[in-house]
Amino acid sequence: MEEEEEEEPAPARAAPLRCSRMQLQRSSVCSRAYFVVVMVFFHVYIVNVIGLLLYVHYNNGPAGSEGDAPLPAPDPGASPRPAEDSAQSLPRIEGIRVGHVQQVSLGPDRALAMRTLSLKPLLFEIPGFLSEEECRVVVQLAQLKGLMESRTTAESSQLSLSTEEVFSLLDLDQDGLLQTSELLSHSRSRDGTWLNPDNLRQILSGLEACPTGVLTLQDFRRVYDQSQRLGKLRSRFQQRNTHTWLHQGPGSHRVLQALRNRLTSLTRLPAALVELSEPLQVIRYESGDFSDAHHDSGSSHSQSGCAHSGNTSALRQVTCRYLTMLFYLSSVEEGGDTTFPVADNRTYEEQALIQDGADLTDTQQTCGRSNLRVRPAAGAALLWYNHLSDGRGWMGELDEYSLRGDCPVTRGVKWAAHSWVNVDPDHQQQARYQRRVAQGHGSRSGMEEHRQPLSHSDPHRDPHQDL
Incomplete structure (x- = not known):
């Protein structure tokens, strides 16, 4: 009876050992699979970051930091590129x-x-x-x-012309309306002292802002007077x-x-x-x-x-x-x-x-x-x-x-x-x-x-x- 009692615990101790070995094997497999997945995602992340940096480098214009390589200098003897x-x-x-x-x-x-x-x-x-x-x-x-x-040097003299006289001179067809083509006809001549390029630019801007696309005498008076005041800034240019x-x-x-x-x-x-x-x-x-x-x-x-x-x-x-x-x-x-x-x-x-x-x-x-x-x-x-x-x-x-x-x-x-x-x-x-x-x-x-x-x-x- 004592021998039977001594033999019974042996199988009970062997069972936990088998169970323990099986658990260790499952844990090892899971750890390796998890590690592989993590490494794959890590490498994909690194590749994406490198790709983004390359995109920014080649699309953001000139170098802004140390280590940027210059573009190759153009060949002085080369033909102009198409x-x-x-x-x-x-x-x-x-x-x-x-x-x-x-x-x-x-x-x-x-x-x-x-x-x-x-x-x-x-x-x-x-x-x-x-x-x-x-x-x-x-x-x-x-x-x-x-x-x-x-x-x-600055112009030493200015013609004394009223706004009405300037409007009449620019109104080539004398219809009482100043059109873009009439205004720009003066830009082909540089012999006038009463309408310089700066005046012309101001008046053209005013004409474009006009809904009708033309300037009446009243509209022209407002735009021209303003251009005369502002145009004086650069009409006096000297060097x-x-x-x-x-x-x-x-x-x-x-x-x-x-x-x-x-x-x-x-x-x-x-x-x-x-x-x-x-x-x-x-x-x-x-x-x-x-x-x-x-x-x-x-x-x-x-x-x-x-x-x-x-x-x-x-x-x-x-x-x-x-x-x-x-x-x-x-x-x-x-x-x-x-x-x-x-x-x-x-x-x-x-x-x-x-x-x-x-x-x-x-x-x-x-x-x-x-x-x-x-x-x-x-x-x-x-x-x-x-x-x-x-x-x-x-x-x-x-x-x-x-x-x-x-x-x-x-x-x-x-x-x-x-x-x-x-x-x-x-x-x-x-x-x-x-x-x-x-x-x-x-x-x-x-x-x-x-x-x-x-x-x-x-x-x-x-x-x-x-x-």
Whole structure:
């Protein structure tokens, strides 16, 4: 009996051991399956994050952080790319906030700090953009070619015409109604002193706002009187300096080509836009030389076209400059600051340019009252956008905050250069222009014709926009 009692517990102890082994096996299988599922989801997450970063990198325009690789510089000897290569979008550098510094890479071993100076207009400063040797070469090339005088003074006399007389002169068919075609007929002539381009722009805006599409004498009186008051701000534009133009295309000095390639890499604009834009303008300011505040680009209008793209059907042609890049080729002992009178103003109104009887566009008198002034430093560069985006990635309306001028040089000499990128607000017109140039690229003379600077004597454009 004792033996039977001793044998009974043995099977009872064996059963738990089998059960325990089975439980351990199930737990191990579940753990491995869970681990595999977690790792699969983790890898999918990592792949998605990498894909998102790549998308942002290639679609957000220029580099905004250290380590971004620059775009390859365009081959100076290559033919202009056809219009199809130019995407229907214009990259813009993000300003983030005033004072923000971002690193830009302009070559394998060349990274520079770019600082945001204002958001209205979108304006950046890049110290060390040019080397001392490059500054010297550009100045010497300008001296070798020879500089011409840029002197524009205010009109000394005005015709005494009443509003009624102006209306009658513009009303070509004498029906008592002023139509767009009648008003724009005057834009083909620059010999009038009572209706300048600024007056014309104001009146055209008033006509477009009129529901009937025409102006009666009463309507015209209201619009014209306002345009006369506002037009005086820029009709008194003055400047004094000397300048010349240097081509940067094939056959030009390697320094000039390098500057153009550097601009293309910085802005990430299609190379064709940059290559077909105006030549480099080099300016010399001696003691007392200056430039009143102005807009580098003209305001787009339904009845106007861009001078560079050759839209001959437009009744009025204006200069279309998407952005400006200003190179400081020398420092200045005293004076010569670049001024932005209304930078980062809360609002923009032309009436506000007159403060306490002083005109903020008059750099000889009011440079000290400007919202933003930049001291010239040899080798530094400024970049700003003259136009807003149209919301679809192309060039939109003129950014009126881009008003800028040059304070008088009081001691020393100031050397500077402008590089503009010409873009037509109508991307289809811009594409047609690029196709025409590409088709005629076989002849060198044809290319030189397209790369001529916009002349001061062009009767369809404001005389002070080639500054």
